[in-house]
Amino acid sequence: MRTILAGLLAIGIVIAIPAAAFAESGSIGGRPAQPDPSNSRTKSIFVKTIAPNATVNDVVEVVNNTNVKKTIAVYATDSVVSSGGAFACAQMADGLNNVGKWITLSQNSVEVPAYESVKVPFTITAPSNAEPGEQNGCINIQEQKNTEFQSGVALSFRTAIRVAILVPGDIKKEITPQSISVVEKSDKLILSPSVKNTGNVSVDADITTTVRSLFGTVQSTQTSTFPVLRGEVTDWNFEVAKPFWGGLYNASFSATYDSSSNFIGDNNNKVPKTIDGQSKLVFVTPSLIAFLIEFTLFVGIIVGAYYLYRYLSHKKNVKTWVNYKVKANDNLETIAMKKAISWKLLARENSIKAPYILQEDQSIKVPGKVNAKKPSKTKK
Amino acid sequence: MNKFTKVAASALAIVGVALSLTTVTYAANNTNVTQTINSGTLVTDIRDASRVTVASPTFAMAGTTFSFNCQTTTGTIGSASQRLYVDNPGAANAGYTLTLAATAGATGLWNNAGVSQSFDFNDPTTAGCTDGADADAKGGQLTVDPAAATLTADCSSCTVTGITKGTATAYSQAVTDSVTLLTAAAGSDDVGRWYLTGIGLSQAIPGEQPNDSYTINLTATVTAS
Numbered sequence: 264m265r266t267i268l269a270g271l272l273a274i275g276i277v278i279a280i281p282a283a284a285f286a287e288s289g290s291i292g293g294r295p296a297q298p299d300p301s302n303s304r305t306k307s308i309f310v311k312t313i314a315p316n317a318t319v320n321d322v323v324e325v326v327n328n329t330n331v332k333k334t335i336a337v338y339a340t341d342s343v344v345s346s347g348g349a350f351a352c353a354q355m356a357d358g359l360n361n362v363g364k365w366i367t368l369s370q371n372s373v374e375v376p377a378y379e380s381v382k383v384p385f386t387i388t389a390p391s392n393a394e395p396g397e398q399n400g401c402i403n404i405q406e407q408k409n410t411e412f413q414s415g416v417a418l419s420f421r422t423a424i425r426v427a428i429l430v431p432g433d434i435k436k437e438i439t440p441q442s443i444s445v446v447e448k449s450d451k452l453i454l455s456p457s458v459k460n461t462g463n464v465s466v467d468a469d470i471t472t473t474v475r476s477l478f479g480t481v482q483s484t485q486t487s488t489f490p491v492l493r494g495e496v497t498d499w500n501f502e503v504a505k506p507f508w509g510g511l512y513n514a515s516f517s518a519t520y521d522s523s524s525n526f527i528g529d530n531n532n533k534v535p536k537t538i539d540g541q542s543k544l545v546f547v548t549p550s551l552i553a554f555l556i557e558f559t560l561f562v563g564i565i566v567g568a569y570y571l572y573r574y575l576s577h578k579k580n581v582k583t584w585v586n587y588k589v590k591a592n593d594n595l596e597t598i599a600m601k602k603a604i605s606w607k608l609l610a611r612e613n614s615i616k617a618p619y620i621l622q623e624d625q626s627i628k629v630p631g632k633v634n635a636k637k638p639s640k641t642k643k
Numbered sequence: 644m645n646k647f648t649k650v651a652a653s654a655l656a657i658v659g660v661a662l663s664l665t666t667v668t669y670a671a672n673n674t675n676v677t678q679t680i681n682s683g684t685l686v687t688d689i690r691d692a693s694r695v696t697v698a699s700p701t702f703a704m705a706g707t708t709f710s711f712n713c714q715t716t717t718g719t720i721g722s723a724s725q726r727l728y729v730d731n732p733g734a735a736n737a738g739y740t741l742t743l744a745a746t747a748g749a750t751g752l753w754n755n756a757g758v759s760q761s762f763d764f765n766d767p768t769t770a771g772c773t774d775g776a777d778a779d780a781k782g783g784q785l786t787v788d789p790a791a792a793t794l795t796a797d798c799s800s801c802t803v804t805g806i807t808k809g810t811a812t813a814y815s816q817a818v819t820d821s822v823t824l825l826t827a828a829a830g831s832d833d834v835g836r837w838y839l840t841g842i843g844l845s846q847a848i849p850g851e852q853p854n855d856s857y858t859i860n861l862t863a864t865v866t867a868s
Contacts, residue, residue, distance in 0.1 A: 292685055
């Protein structure tokens with residue numbers, strides 16, 4: 264019996280190893296099935312120009328890259344603006360009020376075999392009162408499955424395909440800079456520039472953030488291209504390395520975009536326009552190592568300055584002070600009082616060490632003129 | 644070598660020979676080998692450390708005790724064993740956004756199993772502690788903090804350059820119904836796989852909320868720009 268079990272175990276291990284090794288994540292999504300070869304953006308989103316009352320047809324490809332057959336929901340929604348001005352899609356439960364309502368899918372649920380895809384045709388009809396400019400909606404692809412009650416936050420997932428529609432008419436393409444905020448976070452600076460789209464179509468803007476020293480030296484610069492949606496204020500969080508030495512720095516940003524009448528993905532006859540955003544003076548704390556170095560240097564400079572002052576003062580005293588012969592009953596304090604200087608200064612200039620005893624007829628140096636100010640400290 | 648080991652070794656040898664023979668048979672029938680790699684799509688889901696999809700991921704909030712006063716409970720989305728992944732196999736060359744919203748929409752609620760008790764996730768009145776002017780009669784507000792999360796590139800050729808994490812944001816009905824977790828710029832890697840761990844959650848629970856287990860369903864959506 265033991266022998267049989269051992270054999271089965273060994274075979275079991277051999278069979279199980281490949282299964283575990285090739286276990287992969289699921290992959291359910293979709294893409295435009297008929298992208299326009301002249302517009303690379305149409306490989307990932309739908310880009311359409313539709314006049315009021317006009318209808319266009321297209322097809323979405325629903326992909327199941329998992330190893331089992333899936334039932335997948337395909338549904339249209341309006342777009343919404345997510346925090347920070349980012350593009351997002353409304354939920355199915357939100358209802359349809361705008362572009363989501365314009366889209367009619369031939370199917371709302373498809374069975375997709377493992378490692379295959381299914382094409383779902385749809386139409387978009389712009390209503391007669393469609394406002395000129397860009398309107399956005401979404402086609403969402405989501406696995407249909409039952410969920411059981413579980414305490415806490417339960418997560419579902421979906422892939423959405425943006426449907427960007429240009430309704431012809433009076434088109435305005437413009438963004439204006441808003442502000443930049445800077446937050447320090449451990450060894451990083453988070454620069455958050457924001458811009459507002461004051462036009463009626465979205466703009467793909469190259470946002471550049473720069474950190475300069477007060478002398479104008481560039482410490483860091485980053486450029487990334489993001490969409491700025493129609494009518495929205497959009498911000499981003501750029502993480503850059505904190506300047507090692509700390510101190511005052513100038514953070515600024517600019518945005519460059521194509522101000523021509525090109526719509527999404529159209530790169531012909533671009534008219535680049537750059538707008539500069541505000542700059543902000545920020546104090547950056549130095550890194551720990553930099554702080555220690557800076558503190559040591561600071562202390563060194565202070566100590567050095569003190570000794571330099573003493574040296575220069577001594578040199579001056581050597582030139583201006585005169586000889587004085589110590590009389591009976593004189594001591595450092597009485598002489599210092601007469602000359603209106605500190606007894607410590609008198610002792611130091613004459614290299615007199617503790618216990619500060621003077622001998623009668625001893626010659627010491629004293630100021631030639633009596634100082635106007637009296638010494639603040641007296642020898643106890 | 645004892646008997647047990649001998650038998651195990653024999654079985655392995657038999658399986659090995661069988662597999663070898665199978666390979667030889669197929670090789671003889673395929674003189675022209677073709678291989679097709681299907682293009683993938685932009686996807687998001689939760690996977691474990693071995694990148695296997697977690698079927699029904701749930702993230703517990705810290706337990707609290709009944710209180711007559713408003714209180715806050717915290718939690719995180721994304722851990723070492725439940726990572727929030729985004730795959731872009733060249734399907735979104737102009738970047739993408741990853742957002743999080745209540746599946747039930749702006750009128751969603753935290754509900755108990757029988758849906759007899761609930762509280763809100765998007766009522767900003769007194770920081771979520773009391774009910775405001777929205778249609779429901781519930782207080783409560785959920786804040787999501789993607790800035791606290793760690794973003795990791797999980798492939799040999801991809802980096803996190805050009806991908807920005809969103810700012811900590813509280814849901815507010817009809818004002819903020821969706822929170823941005825990630826925004827990938829056009830210049831970010833066209834082919835890449837990334838995951839987030841440690842997305843902060845903070846929920847204000849109104850005073851006198853009955854003790855029970857509550858759940859809310861959130862949907863993570865990835866959209867090409």
